[in-house]
Amino acid sequence: MRHDPLKKKTIKKIFKVDIKELLREVSHEWDIYLPQKKIGGDVWFEQVPKAGKDFEDALMEMTLEDVDTVVSPKEIFFPQLEPLFDFNEGNIIEIAGSSPKFLLGVKPCDLQGILFADEFFSRNVKDFYYGNRIKDRFIITIGCLQPPRPDACFCTSAHTGPFAEKGYNLQFVDTGDAYLVEVGSEKGREFLVRFDSFFIDVQDTAAQNIEQIKSKASESIQLKLDFEKAISLMRSKDTVPEEIYRRTGERCIYCGGCLYVCPSCTCFNVFDDAKGGQGTRFRNWDACVFSGYTREASGNNPRHEKWLRTLRRYEHKLKHDCEISGISGCVGCGRCLSSCPVNIGMSSFIREITGEKNEK
Amino acid sequence: MKNEYVPYPATIDFMRQETPDAKTFRVHFIDPNLAGSFRYRPGQFMEISVLGLGEAPISIASSPSRHGSLEFTIRAAGSVTKAINKLSQGDTIYLRGPYGNSFPFEDWRGKNVYFIAGGLGFAPLRSLIHFVMDTRNDFLRLKILYGAKTPDDICFKEELKEWEKERNTEILLTVDRSTERWEHTTGVVTELWKKTSIHPGNSVSIVCGPPVMMSSVASQLLKSGFPENDIFMTLERYMKCGIGKCGHCNIGNKFVCIDGPVFTLGQVKLLPKRENVLYL
Numbered sequence: 001m002r003h004d005p006l007k008k009k010t011i012k013k014i015f016k017v018d019i020k021e022l023l024r025e026v027s028h029e030w031d032i033y034l035p036q037k038k039i040g041g042d043v044w045f046e047q048v049p050k051a052g053k054d055f056e057d058a059l060m061e062m063t064l065e066d067v068d069t070v071v072s073p074k075e076i077f078f079p080q081l082e083p084l085f086d087f088n089e090g091n092i093i094e095i096a097g098s099s100p101k102f103l104l105g106v107k108p109c110d111l112q113g114i115l116f117a118d119e120f121f122s123r124n125v126k127d128f129y130y131g132n133r134i135k136d137r138f139i140i141t142i143g144c145l146q147p148p149r150p151d152a153c154f155c156t157s158a159h160t161g162p163f164a165e166k167g168y169n170l171q172f173v174d175t176g177d178a179y180l181v182e183v184g185s186e187k188g189r190e191f192l193v194r195f196d197s198f199f200i201d202v203q204d205t206a207a208q209n210i211e212q213i214k215s216k217a218s219e220s221i222q223l224k225l226d227f228e229k230a231i232s233l234m235r236s237k238d239t240v241p242e243e244i245y246r247r248t249g250e251r252c253i254y255c256g257g258c259l260y261v262c263p264s265c266t267c268f269n270v271f272d273d274a275k276g277g278q279g280t281r282f283r284n285w286d287a288c289v290f291s292g293y294t295r296e297a298s299g300n301n302p303r304h305e306k307w308l309r310t311l312r313r314y315e316h317k318l319k320h321d322c323e324i325s326g327i328s329g330c331v332g333c334g335r336c337l338s339s340c341p342v343n344i345g346m347s348s349f350i351r352e353i354t355g356e357k358n359e360k
Numbered sequence: 361m362k363n364e365y366v367p368y369p370a371t372i373d374f375m376r377q378e379t380p381d382a383k384t385f386r387v388h389f390i391d392p393n394l395a396g397s398f399r400y401r402p403g404q405f406m407e408i409s410v411l412g413l414g415e416a417p418i419s420i421a422s423s424p425s426r427h428g429s430l431e432f433t434i435r436a437a438g439s440v441t442k443a444i445n446k447l448s449q450g451d452t453i454y455l456r457g458p459y460g461n462s463f464p465f466e467d468w469r470g471k472n473v474y475f476i477a478g479g480l481g482f483a484p485l486r487s488l489i490h491f492v493m494d495t496r497n498d499f500l501r502l503k504i505l506y507g508a509k510t511p512d513d514i515c516f517k518e519e520l521k522e523w524e525k526e527r528n529t530e531i532l533l534t535v536d537r538s539t540e541r542w543e544h545t546t547g548v549v550t551e552l553w554k555k556t557s558i559h560p561g562n563s564v565s566i567v568c569g570p571p572v573m574m575s576s577v578a579s580q581l582l583k584s585g586f587p588e589n590d591i592f593m594t595l596e597r598y599m600k601c602g603i604g605k606c607g608h609c610n611i612g613n614k615f616v617c618i619d620g621p622v623f624t625l626g627q628v629k630l631l632p633k634r635e636n637v638l639y640l
Contacts, residue, residue: 084366092369125603129365277411315612
């Protein structure tokens with residue numbers, strides 16, 4: 001018998017006007033992270049102050065609809081700069097502790113980036129700091145009705161959006177004055193029970209309604225790529241000509257910006273900041289396109305030529321990640337293109353290797 | 361969950377100048393429980409910290425067969441290793457590890473073992489040489505082929521004299537630039553092939569040194585008919601974390617810090633050519 005996904009699913013509804021009150025209640029227990037529109041118009045996925053006027057001000061800056069956050073919310077679990085431990089006259093003082101985190105408004109492509117990082121940081125040796133930060137987290141995704149980066153988003157090709165299929169606790173589907181709420185986990189179900197005054201029952205037509213919204217949202221993603229072909233080409237041995245990497249590498253200014261905004265990048269550097277015998281060991285994001293990334297103390301640098309670093313950047317995402325975990329490192333968010341000063345992006349690279357038309 | 365990023369203090373018990381720019385350090389963990397429970401295998405490395413400056417990945421140069429001994433031979437190359445080389449006996453350094461795979465010496469029982477080292481690549485091989493010497497009956501003939509820049513750059517000079525006295529053990533040395541008093545070979549390591557026979561068949565070769573040296577040795581071994589999987593090499597890459605997270609040591613889909621640093625030549629040849637591991 002065919003399993004009908006529209007049946008048996010719990011669907012609820014929450015009115016948009018009630019979101020702030022829900023957040024006020026949730027804030028007693030969780031640290032809240034939201035997309036907030038800051039002065040200048042950029043949207044950042046940041047923590048909301050715990051309470052009081054600052055909390056209310058942050059709620060005023062909350063923006064949940066089709067937002068393009070500059071950096072992906074992966075940053076909440078893997079910060080750009082993170083202290084590992086303090087030291088003082090030879091004594092090491094560990095920095096530990098975790099707080100429950102509540103994320104509202106995660107985009108499905110960014111959720112995929114978080115799931116990717118979850119797998120990566122728990123693979124082999126578990127990463128202590130990442131493990132601490134993801135403890136007791138609650139993620140509500142909001143699917144995109146329109147692509148937040150219209151010329152760059154290609155989630156339908158990468159199969160990561162515009163709505164998430166797994167990995168969320170709750171997923172909100174925008175219907176105008178309210179969100180329909182999908183449940184993605186047992187924790188999500190418990191949340192609905194606990195805050196049941198906010199979540200109201202819906203009519204039987206809701207499931208169908210959701211499917212229609214999702215289908216229309218998918219149609220709104222204009223940029224289509226042959227992602228499978230790209231991965232298959234990358235995974236075959238040396239089928240991508242060196243010349244493509246050299247050409248891309250000629251344009252690239254090696255600023256690392258694409259990797260800083262990438263939802264699945266996990267590389268970091270480690271350094272000490274100290275004065276006298278006192279200081280802190282930090283880790284901070286690093287990028288494989290930087291020339292110092294592979295330079296050894298002897299001066300030997302296996303990726304001494306620029307194009308070799310371009311090759312690494314693309315092969316890591318589209319080849320090695322797939323080989324190791326079966327998951328592509330590219331989530332199709334398009335940030336690498338929209339943030340690039342010289343107009344290079346994963347989508348143009350993919351089109352170049354698949355032979356699809358590359359137009360600007 | 362264990363925090364792998366936190367290093368543990370250790371005291372420098374002894375140090376010896378090996379070459380003009382490298383010293384061997386013997387250390388012990390200050391925490392007696394850690395000192396007692398600490399285990400490692402030849403081929404593994406540790407991250408050594410100088411608090412305030414940072415960390416460097418350093419091969420273990422001693423053997424677990426000599427209980428309680430933990431030694432590193434460190435060349436003053438970067439800021440951390442320069443600082444370590446300025447430390448004195450009794451000073452504290454900070455260690456975490458051991459990391460990486462190790463030499464699969466269990467598979468080499470009853471075989472000839474050929475060690476081929478260049479420069480400070482001799483340090484990780486010393487761990488294995490000590491181990492093999494301490495379990496000498498498990499192995500047949502030993503040969504140590506070692507090349508350095510100048511006679512002064514030869515490490516473990518006293519030990520080399522001791523090892524030569526061991527039965528069935530041959531030591532061959534070469535330097536790029538010799539002096540009048542130098543009695544051994546002059547030239548690159550592969551020059552030593554003229555002085556001894558390195559034959560495959562019931563033999564393994566273990567190679568460590570700079571990339572150019574390892575490349576020419578690998579070619580020479582293949583020319584001698586050595587099967588790729590009887591050639592073991594320990595690779596070097598910039599490593600920050602040692603646990604497969606920071607990304608710096610990635611080669612293709614491998615991380616030198618967890619999938620290596622010991623690879624067979626067969627495994628190395630499967631790595632992307634464009635990563636310049638060897639120049640073959």
